Amino acid sequence: MVDEDGYFGEHVAARYDADEAEMFAAEAVDPAVTLLARLAGRGRALELGVGTGRIALPLARRGIPVHGIDLSRAMVARLRAKPGGDDIGVTLGDFATTRVAGSFSVAYLVFNTLMNLTSQQAQVDCFRNVADHLEPGGTFVVEVMVPELRKLPPGAQAVPFQIGPTRWAYDVYDVATQAMSSHYVDVVDGRGSFTSTPFRYVWPAELDLMAQLAGLRLRERRGGWAGEPFTGESQRHVSVWQKPVHADGKGR
Incomplete structure (x- = not known):
């Protein structure tokens, strides 16, 4: 990833919400927020690549404390300018390695943002970083395309x-x-x-191996936020990995 003045600087931040207007529509946001709120329960949520708050803001409005990590000062400035934006804690940094205080019941990485990490090692580091932030039984949710x-x-x-x-x-x-x-x-x-x-595309099975290396196990994989089945024809997937509750690796 590059610094905040690079790929996601002001030239992108200024038009991001308008360019991605379809992704800000209720039909795109609400199913994602519903699943994430359910997984968060009474805990905290960590968003990697929080951006302008497309998911973080409506999730916070449901009563879930949200903290974000992002490399782009310009994108975070757009988040801060929105109603409720000051209520989202944000740490500036590379989400593959940046640490924040406390633990979380759910962490999430949506809309292909995992592919902004342009090496396999960085993607593996991201899974390990998330695992270190999750409380026992916590989940990591990734939405990413299937390579075309x-x-x-x-x-x-x-x-x-x-x-x-x-x-x-x-x-x-x-x-x-x-x-x-x-x-x-x-x-x-x-x-x-x-x-x-630049991006790096990644296959579902490869992600499962990255999760395994980080001590997480696959809990479910969908073809979308609404629970569509994941098949060989799916163009994307929403995958949920879980951190074991017990030291012996057994989940709940």
């Missing part, structure tokens, strides 16, 4: 996902390293600009 490699014809590397009169966007995959990047061409007043953000 089946869309790649032989010899191709790019998959377009947005084509319009003022924006073209496409993902580029390196199947040898699992590196990928999203590229955007925007046209404003007849002038074009180009931006690119």
